[in-house]
Amino acid sequence: xxxxxxxxxxxxxxxxxxxxxxxxxxxxxxxxxxxxxxxxxxxxxxxxxxxxxxxxxxxxxxxxxxxxxxxxxxxxxxxxxxxxxxxxxxxxxxxxxxxxxxxxxxxxxxxxxxxxxxxxxxxxxxxxxxxxxxxxxxxxxxxxxxxxxxxxxxxxxxxxxxxxxxxxxxxxxxxxxxxxxxxxxxxxxxxxxxxxxxxxxxxxxxxxxxxxxxxxxxxxxxxxxxxxxxxxxxxxxxxxxxxxxxxxxxxxxxxxxxxxxxxxxxxxxxxxxxxxxxxxxxxxxxxxxxx
Numbered sequence: 001x002x003x004x005x006x007x008x009x010x011x012x013x014x015x016x017x018x019x020x021x022x023x024x025x026x027x028x029x030x031x032x033x034x035x036x037x038x039x040x041x042x043x044x045x046x047x048x049x050x051x052x053x054x055x056x057x058x059x060x061x062x063x064x065x066x067x068x069x070x071x072x073x074x075x076x077x078x079x080x081x082x083x084x085x086x087x088x089x090x091x092x093x094x095x096x097x098x099x100x101x102x103x104x105x106x107x108x109x110x111x112x113x114x115x116x117x118x119x120x121x122x123x124x125x126x127x128x129x130x131x132x133x134x135x136x137x138x139x140x141x142x143x144x145x146x147x148x149x150x151x152x153x154x155x156x157x158x159x160x161x162x163x164x165x166x167x168x169x170x171x172x173x174x175x176x177x178x179x180x181x182x183x184x185x186x187x188x189x190x191x192x193x194x195x196x197x198x199x200x201x202x203x204x205x206x207x208x209x210x211x212x213x214x215x216x217x218x219x220x221x222x223x224x225x226x227x228x229x230x231x232x233x234x235x236x237x238x239x240x241x242x243x244x245x246x247x248x249x250x251x252x253x254x255x256x257x258x259x260x261x262x263x264x265x266x267x268x269x270x271x272x273x274x275x276x277x278x279x280x281x282x283x284x285x286x287x288x289x290x291x
Contacts, residue, residue, distance in 0.1 A: 006274075010281070013254050013272055014288035021220030023106060024213065024244070026237035027115040027122075030228015030257060034278040035096025037089060037119060039064070048088050051171050052081070060085070068194075075187075076172035082190060083162035083173060089119050090139035091156060098279040099125035102227075105286045112213040116229070116236055118192060133206035135236065137192040143199040144181035145189035150201040152191055155179070214244060222251040228278055230260055245270050256281050 017023060029039070038044060039061040046053055049063065057063050063081060070078040103125045113122055114133045120140055122132050142155040162173040179188035191199060214222075224245060229237045245253040245267045253271045255261055261275040274281050 006276070009272055009274065010284045010288055013274075013281075014285050016223050016252050016254065016272070017105065017109065017225075017285065018289060019221060020223040021110065022213065022217035022222045023109050023111040024217070024222065024224045024241075025102075025106070025111060025113040025115075026224065026226045026229055026241050027113065027117055028227065028229035028237060029117060029232070030230065030259075030278060031098055032096065032117055032119055032121055033228065035098045035121070037093060037096065037121075049081075049084065051168065070189075075178060076175065077170075079162055079173045079178055080166050080171045083159045083166070086139045086155065086190075087159050087163055091159070093119070093121075093124075095124035095126075096121055098227075098282050099127075101279070101282045101286050103127060105282065105289060112210060114210055114237055116233055130209075133203075133210045135193070135200065135203050135207070136233070137190070137198065137200075137203065139190070139192075141191040142179060142188040143191045144184060145187045145197060146181075146184065147197055147199050148181060148184040148186065150199050151183065152199060152202055153182070153188070155188075158188070217251075218248065220250070222248055224251060224253045226253065226255045226257070227282075228257060230257070242267060 033039070036044070040059050042058045045057070045059050045063065048060075049057075052063060055066075057066055063085070067078050067081040099121045107126075112131050112133070113127065114135075115122065116136045118134065118137050118139045120138065123129055140155060141152040142158060143152055158179040162177045165177050166173045180186065181188055189197070193200065222244075224241050226237065226241050231238070241253055242264050245251045246264070251270060253263060253267060255263060255271060255273045256278045257273075258275055258277065261273040263271040263273060
């Protein structure tokens, strides 16, 4: 895309957002990655987890796969990884620039957010949690691994305890620091959508708000802003956003995606697509709005 076409599209996007009655945001991993939380960044991984480089693990993405499942043979090292992963991403990482810039773009607009991200960045950037539907879980929460109930537990105290007491040479937490469910005594687990044990009910309460927002938008101008959503879970945001755009009488889809910017051919005339850095695009839209 040449510079003039890019600037014209930025101007169009800013104008569409300014004139919209409703703005629906869909955010995937690409939004956090453009702000620095890139699970494929080997340098970031080496900085955060130097010990794990000895195990021929090179990225956060590889580490997640390596430590995805747990059993008694490696439970202490499993929690050593996840306590540090959660602490770095959910607690130590500040609000990232693309989220802060997006907040400036949308703060005075009627908006709702659906995200597959579990890192809490929207809350850190100042967005109202009442306007966020996060169906995939939250790094800041634990659940019973059975589960024995739909209760979720803030996990910072558990995470801090595991990290403070862990054996860094062996990369293991203490046996007594492994978190247990306070209701039934079984192990705790991450509150992430992994299988049918995922405690989704507290998150899915927001599904009605999401549906209502879309339905209410039918009487006005709707702009859908899709940010860094690929094909890991396209059925949550990517495909529904295309269907909404197709069926809505006055909707435009703004898709920001460096790898997969294309849209269904049936909605090309109702879409604006960008394939450059997401953070730069959001910043340029914000700057255009404030000209």
